Amino acid sequence: MITVKKHLSLKPLIDGFKQSFEGYKDARRQKSVDYSILDTALSALACMFYKSGNLITFQRNLKKRFYKSNLETQFGVTETPEDNQMRNIISSIPADTFQPIFKNYLNRLQRSKHLNKYKFENKYLIAIDGTQYHTSETVNCSECLRQKKRNGKIEYSHKALQPIICHPDQKQILPMMPEAIKNTDGVEKQDCEINAAKRLMPKLRKQHPRMPFIWLADSIYATGPFIQGILDEKEDFIFRIKKGDHESLYEHIETADFQNHKTVTGRTSIAYRWYENIPLNKSTDITVTVLKAFSITVDKDGNKTSTIAGVWCTNLEVNKSNVVKITKAARARWHIENQCFNALKNSGYELTHNWGHVKGESFNFYILTMLGFYIHQIFELSDTLFQWCRKACNTYKELWEYLRVFFNTILFESWEHLLVYCLIANEVDPPDIV
Numbered sequence: 001m002i003t004v005k006k007h008l009s010l011k012p013l014i015d016g017f018k019q020s021f022e023g024y025k026d027a028r029r030q031k032s033v034d035y036s037i038l039d040t041a042l043s044a045l046a047c048m049f050y051k052s053g054n055l056i057t058f059q060r061n062l063k064k065r066f067y068k069s070n071l072e073t074q075f076g077v078t079e080t081p082e083d084n085q086m087r088n089i090i091s092s093i094p095a096d097t098f099q100p101i102f103k104n105y106l107n108r109l110q111r112s113k114h115l116n117k118y119k120f121e122n123k124y125l126i127a128i129d130g131t132q133y134h135t136s137e138t139v140n141c142s143e144c145l146r147q148k149k150r151n152g153k154i155e156y157s158h159k160a161l162q163p164i165i166c167h168p169d170q171k172q173i174l175p176m177m178p179e180a181i182k183n184t185d186g187v188e189k190q191d192c193e194i195n196a197a198k199r200l201m202p203k204l205r206k207q208h209p210r211m212p213f214i215w216l217a218d219s220i221y222a223t224g225p226f227i228q229g230i231l232d233e234k235e236d237f238i239f240r241i242k243k244g245d246h247e248s249l250y251e252h253i254e255t256a257d258f259q260n261h262k263t264v265t266g267r268t269s270i271a272y273r274w275y276e277n278i279p280l281n282k283s284t285d286i287t288v289t290v291l292k293a294f295s296i297t298v299d300k301d302g303n304k305t306s307t308i309a310g311v312w313c314t315n316l317e318v319n320k321s322n323v324v325k326i327t328k329a330a331r332a333r334w335h336i337e338n339q340c341f342n343a344l345k346n347s348g349y350e351l352t353h354n355w356g357h358v359k360g361e362s363f364n365f366y367i368l369t370m371l372g373f374y375i376h377q378i379f380e381l382s383d384t385l386f387q388w389c390r391k392a393c394n395t396y397k398e399l400w401e402y403l404r405v406f407f408n409t410i411l412f413e414s415w416e417h418l419l420v421y422c423l424i425a426n427e428v429d430p431p432d433i434v
Contacts (some may be wrong), residue, residue, distance in 0.1 A: 004433060007108040008382045010415035013375055014075055016104040017045065020097055027092065035081040040089040043080040044365065046071055048372030050404050051348035056080050058408035066411045074407075074415050090364050095180065098367045102177045103207055105374060106165075109174065114381055118167045118174065120214065120329055123236065127164050127216040127336040128200070130181060130193040131344075133351050133366050134158035143182040145190065158182065158362045161196040162370070163204060166216075166335040168328035172377045173339045175370050176204060180363045194226065205233065214238060214316075216333040219245045222313055224284030231286075231315065238314040238330045241290070248282050249313070253290055261320045269296045270309070272327060274318045288313040293327050344373060348400060385419045385433070392426040402426075 006012065021038045047055055059069035071077040081089060109115045118124055140156035147155045159181040165174040179200035181191050214236040222239040230237050243250045253275045261272045271294040280286045293309040312330045344351040349369055379386040393399040402422050412418040420430040
């Protein structure tokens with residue numbers, strides 16, 4: 001017997017989505033409005049959730065046959081616009097409208113004790129990184145970033161800075177509200193990842209004032225002003241460092257004293273070195289602890305091969321009792337690339353799909369894609385019925401192919417009934433649901 005989660009099943013998560021639109025002031029002329037903002041946003045979310053851009057036609061066919069559709073039973077959608085109307089309506093929604101949804105979902109995970117799994121030394125690891133979700137040499141808007149290529153052509157793009165909560169022992173990641181990297185002043189002021197981070201971090205602190213953060217980021221963030229901003233907030237960081245970005249730091253550690261530690265598993269050992277009170281660079285008084293990790297493998301003939309696993313700087317105290325744990329935390333930054341961006345670009349979410357190019361609308365579709373992905377992460381973390389379905393199918397891709405076909409052709413009372421049908425189709429006896 002499986003109990004439907006009161007806080008984390010699809011219906012309450014959709015209710016959490018709807019809450020952010022309560023009191024929304026629609027600026028459109030009401031006499032010419034055929035589709036509500038909320039119905040349109042939920043329809044777009046459904047497309048991202050089922051990883052499909054052509055759900056609408058199927059749902060209208062279902063409604064003709066059964067006077068109801070799965071968009072209505074699962075997402076609460078009454079009427080859905082055509083693609084062009086959807087693009088225009090989505091583009092009119094201020095992006096900040098979606099921010100409370102991310103907080104709502106995180107609060108639900110906290111209430112259900114799942115967020116406790118992400119605590120690291122009683123803090124939370126927040127990885128930040130930028131991603132590109134639109135690029136073209138012809139299609140552009142005033143908010144596009146511009147880059148001159150070697151052939152002289154201009155490449156236009158849209159990017160976002162994405163924060164996630166991650167943990168080295170958790171496969172699932174928890175997205176937070178992203179920040180758009182976009183031009184707001186034509187070509188005079190080119191926005192960048194660092195500027196977006198300076199806007200994003202105060203917002204996250206305000207949204208989650210009781211969550212202490214450890215920031216994880218790439219080498220471009222390991223600068224004096226950026227680190228000083230973190231220290232001023234009495235927060236912690238673990239940033240990757242590269243020799244090309246930190247030449248003077250690398251010069252210091254060549255002759256500096258260090259402590260070391262080693263772990264051995266079978267034929268592979270990990271060697272750790274850390275150097276304390278190393279100047280970050282020549283233009284600041286900030287000192288950091290530099291941590292290096294090497295992977296050493298011994299083959300059957302006794303030959304050793306050493307590979308550097310990473311170099312990081314941090315303000316955390318490093319010692320023999322925690323160096324392994326801190327290194328794992330540092331390497332968890334890769335979750336944003338592997339578990340987040342790669343999944344969104346290669347696992348059917350079609351992050352780079354061109355939904356049109358109305359000003360501002362591209363970022364809203366990015367947010368909706370991230371919210372669909374977020375719900376999937378919650379299900380993988382907490383939904384036993386969904387986990388059964390995933391095991392019943394050969395691959396994750398096959399699971400969603402099943403779910404899309406069923407969603408588009410059969411009317412279900414709820415998301416849970418669709419999952420039960422998926423189990424039956426895969427010759428698995430479904431459990432009772434309460």
